[in-house]
Amino acid sequence: MSAGFDLGPRRHPRRMSLTPMIDVVFLLLIFFMLASRFGTDSVLPIAGGTEGAGSEWQGAPRLVDVTPDATLLNGTAVPVADLPAAVGDLLPPEGGAVILRPRDQADVQRLVDVMDVLRSGGVTNLILID
Template sequence: MRIEVPARRRNLISLTPLIDVVFILLVFFMLASSFLDWRGISLNMPPVSEVGRVHDGSLELRLGVDGSVSLDGEAVSRDAALRRVGAAVSTEPDRLVIVRPEGEVRLQTMVEWLEALSGAGATNVSLRQG
């Protein structure tokens, strides 16, 4: 008498749950991340020989902690300062604009001013310690 042992059936691993998990992770990371257009602002440091030197014909923009703005020692509004800088750089494109933040001015405020000055046409902008 011969006893036949049934052939052992091989268990197959289904890939469907794995694909579902990968898809859910993909959707999660797509929704959790932000796709903003980050732009860098190039800041060039002046040479050591020019750090303390005052440039003739430059515009000096002082930013106060309380939001006050003065251009060449005269208190002005933000719009007036940008208009004056725009007018000055339209006649002389390489004119230096020195931005001097005072005390504890927020970095975001300085970045907003640098972007606004760039929008006004200023290409030669220097950030100095107030």
């Protein structure tokens, strides 16, 4: 007579499930697909000055202050739609630069909108300052 315990039918060792690992891989795949950039980036060409070299200013002052509520040309409020014509009257015949200055917490989208209006009106030489 053998003295032993009856443990019932023998169990096979439990296999690891791959389902949680596959779920994590798919979640990472979805995350990186949504976080990646699709398409091309748009570039805003802005003149940064002449990097220390002096250049002679020509014509009347052309300072455009961009605020969250208004657009000011040399301190005078001008509607954004009328800005290219107003700036064009101040530009010398050979062209010149227009200085853009964001003020009073103006967001970047507002600044880009003003730049797009100026570019569509034929003003291409823009200088952005703080």
